[in-house]
Amino acid sequence: MPDPLFSLSGAFGTGPNRELELRAQLAQDPADIAAARELADLLAQQGRAAEAIDLLERALDRCPDDQKARATLAALLLHSGNFERALKQFKQLRPPLRTSFETQTSEAGALGMLGRHAEQVEIYRKLLRQHPNDPRLWERLGNALKYLGRTAEAVRAFQRSVKIDASYGEGWWALANVKTFRFGADDVTAMRKALAGTAHPLHTAQLNYALGKALEDQGEFEESFRHYAEGNRIKATEFSPEQMTTARLTDYVDSAIATFDAALLSRASRTGDDGNHPIFVVGLQRSGSTLVEQILASHSSIEGLAEPDAMLHVWTDLESAAAKSGKTVWKTIGDLTPAGLDAIAAEYLQRIAPFRKERCPFFVDKRPANWMYVGLIRLVLPNAKIVDARRHPMASGFSNFKQCYAGNAFPFSYNLSSIGRYYAEYVRLMRHFDALQPGAIHHVLNEELIEDPEGQIRRLLDYVGVPFEPACLEFHRTKRAVTTASAEQVRTPLNRQGVDQWRNFDPWLGELRDALGPTLSDWDEIPR
Known part of the structure; x- marks a missing residue:
């Protein structure tokens, strides 16, 4: 943010x-x-x-x-x-x-x-001429460069930040978050020393995450997991117990299933605005959503946006309106008139407009947590395409556990049990819509995409309604800003490198496995 x-x-x-x-x-x-x-x-x-x-x-x-x-x-x-x-x-x-x-x-x-990272770089470089020893500016410059695909320059900026202040955990984590970067022995020594000398909770957490990454790369899996777990423990203290639990999420999914029934969704028969064709990419974080976006954005008719939060704000506004009228948001949704549906659609398109630059016929709104708003999307934007990017729950779950997200995002991700329950609730809601409207949501399993890229990409493009283009297979050559933790990974060809990494930590992932319950065995049961 x-x-x-x-x-x-x-x-x-x-x-x-x-x-x-x-x-x-x-x-x-x-x-x-x-x-x-x-x-x-x-x-x-x-x-x-x-x-x-x-x-x-x-x-x-x-x-x-x-x-x-x-x-x-x-x-x-x-x-x-x-x-x-x-x-x-x-x-x-x-x-x-x-x-x-x-x-x-x-x-x-x-x-x-807004995805305007080149302008960001200009501002940070100007500020650094005035404040050359500010580690925060070097780290933020590095992130802007990373998003632009200038990875080598980004790494040098991150390294400069920790050279200025070896206890600056944000800089060490930024280096670790360059997924293709490997720490050296001197880096590990410097991080251990910094960890012993800092009392700042956030920097301590970030140093633990970075050390976890360094030790994982060295094959020291047990010690690596201890550092990941400690980083998560510290990050979890930033949230209230209520924020950390998924009990409210279960209630939310129950309410969504009860509200978005066949009768309500049958009202989504409006033609919508033919000049706007959103493609929502949803799912659990770290499940291949950025890869799906990159593939789609490599097509000449599809624009990939920065990761917008337009639908989140639409939902928040809807909740506020409901509270003012003394109703629940679910009752408010059920009472929406055609004019009300059109107004919400217009608000979404207005909020998304500043992110659009190329004005292609289609655009990708890739925000994984939008899975929570699939019902609203189906109701107010019936022409929108929804792509569920899904990955093995142990793989995506542990990948979340290894990720130190910025700010107060994704409190569920700092506990293995809550990650598992979150994944199970997400799958439960997707299955509700699959049952009510077969084919409305297109599912992309990360493992199947890696094994059969051309076949899966052709199916994806058929669903969207655009012809196949070879550039979608060469997605790693597409020049565009990518603003997620997968920024470097989507600039390399598909490979199996990350498919089974979680198995190195299997002995310590019992809480995740137990929380997933039956979803662990049937997560990949999707409409074919």
């Missing part, structure tokens, strides 16, 4: 009385920009970002020169996923705000979320 610009909490008083006072003040004097800023801050603290954004936009119409209000608006837009609109606000700031470190790093973060 992008860097924060300014804190939006704790600056002013809170509570309903203060909100009423500020609204009364603005009713009396709509041009009181200080009151508008304070009220926007208060709304943001309450999770009412959309109201805060609307308030500040109206205030800036009256007082366009207020730089504090514009900076706050940029921050709100950034954290609400409105990256294009945030960039427009950044560009209207004046020095010193426009040229501040915080503004420039936030702008670079927004550009990265």
Whole structure:
């Protein structure tokens, strides 16, 4: 995620009385920009970002020169996923705000979320001329270069970050996250020394993940697993017990199955917008979704986007609307009129528009967690294609356990049991839609794709509705930004290297195996 610009909490008083006072003040004097800023801050603290954004936009119409209000608006837009609109606000700031470190790093973060990594690189290089000994800037420059496929330059940037600060766990993990990179003996020694000397929880976790990767590459599997497990233990402390459990996910899947029944889905008979053809690639993280996206994006009629969160924001907006009306989101969905369905589809297409650059007939929205919104997708975007990228649950499950995700993403992934239960719930929901609408979802099993690439790619393209093109077989030659942990892997030809890696750790994966239950034996039972 992008860097924060300014804190939006704790600056002013809170509570309903203060909100009423500020609204009364603005009713009396709509041009009181200080009151508008304070009220926007208060709304943001309450999770009412959309109201805060609307308030500040109206205030800036009256007082366009207020730089504090514009900076706050940029921050709100950034954290609400409105990256294009945030960039427009950044560009209207004046020095010193426009040229501040915080503004420039936030702008670079927004550009990265839109897949504009070359512009990101320019900003980071400019900042590094002013701050050459900032390890964070070197690490972020490295990530932008990695996404552009400039792996050797990325590695040098990551190495520079840990040379400046050997305890900077983010830099070591960034190196480990270059899946084709191999640590040397000196690196392992330096990481062990740094681990013994740092007390920073996140850096400690990241150093453990990086050491786990280094020791795995050396064949020291038992010690490697201990470091992976310790990294996960530390990361798990960032989340509440409620966030770590999958009990709520089970309830969610139960509700989704009950809501999206045959009667409701039969209403998805609208023709939709023939000028927009989304292809959603869903599944569990680390299951080959980036590979599927890269194959599709190698076709002349298909554009691959940066990993957008447009559908997540659509769902969040739907939940907010439901809460305001005093209904559950499931009741709200069931009550949607044709006009309501069209409005949600329009919101999605509006949110996805800033990510589209090539304007191909088709585009790929590759966000694995969108499997949770398959029912909504089928309802509001009936022409959309949905591709389920699936991999052996032990392989994808352990691959998640080895991954230190940025920020607060995927809390389920820091515990083997919760990974297993998450996988089982995902498969359960996919099977519901397979039963109701056979053929609506196309499944790509990673192992079958590796064994029979041309056959599986032809089936995939037939499902999408485009003719076969040889470039899809040569996907590793396609030049485009790739923003996931698989960035280097999809730039190499298909191979079996990662298929059975999890077996080296089989003695320590009992919790994952037990949590999967019957799904372990029937995960690959899909419509043929």
